[in-house]
Amino acid sequence: MIKAILIFNNHGKPRLIRFYQYFAEDMQQQIIRETFHLVSKRDDNVCNFLEGGSLIGGSDYKLIYRHYATLYFVFCVDSSESELGILDLIQVFVETLDKCFENVCELDLIFHMDKVHYILQEVVMGGMVLETNMNEIVGQVELQNRMEKSEGGLSAAPARAVSAVKNMNLPEIPRNINIGDINIKVPSLSPF
């Protein structure tokens, strides 16, 4: 079982958080912080497995992560998952993102948070691996996007809703986003 999937950047800002077991929000933040702390201080040339996330799981759980450009992809899994398998799954996930967004970068994850989730939903469901075949995943995602388009997409949202969003008083609208080299370079890895 996968217990959580976390994606955060080099500074620990979460970009995608998916827990398959309920944690209260403050606990979630703590977990993200702790995980970032554990992962970020590791060199790139050490192994991708980590034990000892004390907040999530305990001894049966492992953090399996990969670092791409500015983003860390961290999967928290228990002993029923194959470590190398999950590493491969992360690769599949990132490659799928790359295909769907065409050269995916951190900004894609920021501005298309929903889409990233939809893609993830085709890969992992309820903590269990649903599909590992990239073509199948991309196919299903695209079919659903097409359906959305045929409905007019989000732009066809009622005017009321749009104006409501516009008038929303967000205290922290990111003014200028200045990120250096954010393109995730997906190295082609041999399967497994």
Added chain:
Amino acid sequence: MLGYDVSWAAFNIVEVMSSSKFTYKRIGYLAASQCFHEGTDVIMLTTNQIRKDLSSPNQYDTGVALTGLSCFVTPDLARDLANDIMTLMSHTKPYIRKKAVLIMYKVFLKYPESLRPAFPRLKEKLEDPDPGVQSAAVNVICELARRNPKNYLSLAPLFFKLMTSSTNNWVLIKIIKLFGALTPLEPRLGKKLIEPLTNLIHSTSAMSLLYECVNTVIAVLISLSSGMPNHSASIQLCVQKLRILIEDSDQNLKYLGLLAMSKILKTHPKSVQSHKDLILQCLDDKDESIRLRALDLLYGMVSKKNLMEIVKKLMLHVDKAEGTTYRDELLTKIIDICSQSNYQYITNFEWYISILVELTRLEGTRHGHLIASQMLDVAIRVKAIRGFAVAQMATLLDNAHLLTGNTQRNGICEVLYAAAWICGEFSEHLEDPMQTLEAMLRPKVATLPGHIQAVYVQNAAKLFATVLQKHEGETDSQVAQETSQLLIERLPLFVQSANLEVQERASCIIQLVKYIQKLQQKNVEVADEVTALFAGELNPVAPKAQKKVPIPEGLDLDAWINEPPSESESEDEKPKSKAVFAKEEPKHSRRHTEVDEKELARRREVRKQEQANNPFYIKASPSSQKVFDAPGVEHIPVVQIDLSVPLKVPGMPMSDQYVKLEEERRQKDKADKKKKDKKKKREKRGKGRKADSGPESEEDITPAQQVDIVTEEMPENALPSDDDDKDPNDPHKALDIDLDKPLADSEKLPVRTHRPEVLKSPAEDRENESIPQESKKKSSKEKKEKKKDKEKDRKRSKEEKKKKKKHKEVEEELMESQPEEAVQSEDTKEMAVPPTSAEEVTAPSSTAAVDTSSAAAAESEPDEPKDTEPEDTKSSKHKKKKQKKEKEEKEKKKKKRHHHHHHHRHHSDGGGEDSVQNGTVEDEEPLPPMSNYSLLAENSYIKMVYDIQGNHQDESKVVVSVIFENKSDSFLKSMEFNVLDSLNSKLQRPDGAGPHDGLTVPFQLPPGVSNEARFVFTVQSIVMPQKLKGTLTFIVKSEESSTHEKLDFKLHFTCTSYLITTPCYSDAYAKLLESGDLKGSSLRLEGVNMPFHHLLARICFHHHFSGALTSQRSL
């Protein structure tokens, strides 16, 4: 969402979820999956929406609903939607199928009852044409099987087939992992697996698969005890492959290789030990995870010979390590390695003590208490080392400022706790107690944590006693008086402590010392008395000792100490009414003392335990007086002072020198041994030690000191069984369900259909329904085959009609919350039969025959409701098929019928084991037995089921038949059955037995055997339901040991259990009708999905109602 609370939007999310547009629906479900959880209250509003989406024609609507649901499924949702999801498992689109299969796991977790009904279909999906669905099914079953492997052993052949045929690495990995979980339960499976797995290891190029194969082979080899010829070959292969992994440049593979290696280590340490070089090399790796794994491996590689060497290497690492976590890990590992299996590998405890002392110099470690407990443990258990330990600890105390100087190193000051205690407790070994005493009373001590100060104060008193003792005989008592003066000067500092413990101890001791000073001035000899304060040997207590204290016989902590108030009141009132106050008093006090004695005994027991566990408690028994003849201090080595190293505490020996010393000693030993070859003396060690398995002949290495490791104390007749520390809240525990048992109708998933009028079938329908019912009964006695078959036919068709009308929704809460009486009253009205008050029916008479036949009828009945299976929702087509099937079955039934009833006759008595194939049920579904015996209590040794029957001869008595079944492998004997009587119900005991004595069960139980015993109870009122608490005590006797066990139970007397079957013939019935005593009431019960006559049969069976039916027939 992203760690922010969005629960305020929960309701809006529900609104968006219910949008008809896919775009919004998808967003809604996404939001819900991110922020809904079991505590979200609006979640119950979503049930219908989700159901609608699940059955949507658009597969993606269904898809998002399933995905969303997988994240927030609650027990309620799981129960309500289980059936819908189950139908989706056979959806035409594989996309939906695989999602439905995966989500079933979540449903099982939340609603374990769904597992059995859904399992056959899940099994089907293992062979689904679509690889995605197949993989999902494998995934789910692997998750299930990981927690409760034994229930899934029967799937092994299927998985075996999949393993040999599948090419999907994901599926293969999962299956191989599953096999790893199954093999410990079935060694034969392991034997079969080895060959295909080794083939895979040789052939596969995928590292992940290779790794899992190696892992499972290891699991197989662990499960196979030994004796396989190619055993060592497989191990060799695994180790060899793992070596390749470890040597790989990829850090991930290196890590995994070490991980797997540590598994082999447990059973085959020798094969791993040959790779020691590689593992020591990994210790130098720059990757922390890998270093930690290598450390794990080291644990198993030590032997007497190389322990010092390995620890020396680790100590070097400790010095070099930069991160505190890694250093802490090293520290714990060093201690683990040294202390494993009762210090098995330590030959020189002086060396170990100095290692511990060196470890105290670690900066900022969190593990001060660990070092402290090791120091205490060694000092207490190894008597020979005490002198040395005390000397070391005294130095530590003297240099305490080095440890406490830095506030950041707070963790380490725990060590002072141990040091102070050791110096105090074994102060007779101290060279200069005066100096140590002075060190312990420095003002700086007041900055230490409270619990440490408390130990300081207490042990200062012990030291004081020693000093007095030493100087008693001398002519001028200067030293002794100085010491008292020192204490009196320094202790006030502690009296002011904020810590209560410190304050209290300091106050006590200061008063004591003042008193002693006075006596000293008068030249009174006090030393002996003061020492007597601290006399007594402290022995180590096993960590689980407290847990293992057997509960004294007859102690029931749940029982009332005094009678519960309502009852005692009525008791008290009687004497009061006589107004003899004086008479009442003694009665009261007598009872009190009796209770008090029991209570006191218990408390005493508890206190003894506490004392045993408390290192500060000094046992009072004079027999274990402290031995004062100190074994001398000769073997304290000459201390080397090395000032070049900055942080070295002066006066502390370096552990390194012991390595050299040890070498020399061993050389010498060898030489010695050659001389007196034969006499090889080995010291006695702790009981838990294992045979040495090191590669070298370790027998040759004798320890430096004659070491006597004191074994840990255990309470007398401690329970042998280790309590399993399973978490009772583990959701997977509920899924421990036997899947091979056939489905009972009560287990069917609730099916949602529209609710038609309940029980609107016309009256005649009911009439007809009941006629075949009882005619069947008659036939069971009279065997009128033909007529019965006709009626059966008629009944069949009726049933068929009725079924269509019938509502099938089972509202479980309703079923449970309604007391059985409700069913009964409904029944009363419909049948117009008279159980208006229980007494009427209980009128005893000898109708055992009727009883039997009714039981038989009921048993032959139960399971047409099979037909109301969930599939019914599907279509009427299905139903037609079924009708046909049933016709065929009727033919079969005719043949079987005769045989059946005979069969039932035989069985109706024994109840418990009955499971008779019933003609009316489809072939693949054997019947669940219907038995009057219900579970009384159960533990790992014994299972008790019981039945309550009225007594025909004596109305005030009921007989409780209890079947005892021995579930263990041991012999059970001396069973004693005891019940706490209530005012209403009393267990009948033989004459002369007291009201609290138990009854001996008149038999013993060999393993696996069951037997029945009957106990008679006298009952005052039968209109009062009762629950009686009781205990069964017994002795479990196995080959090695015999233990006392007990099992608590609650005997439940319902009013209906008092009923006795009585025939009521037409004239009596007519009279009854005339009398007008009959009352009727009705109650509507919804959600019963059983045909009426089954329900009736059940009610009759469980409540001894067959008299009612008979009387109706005679009408």
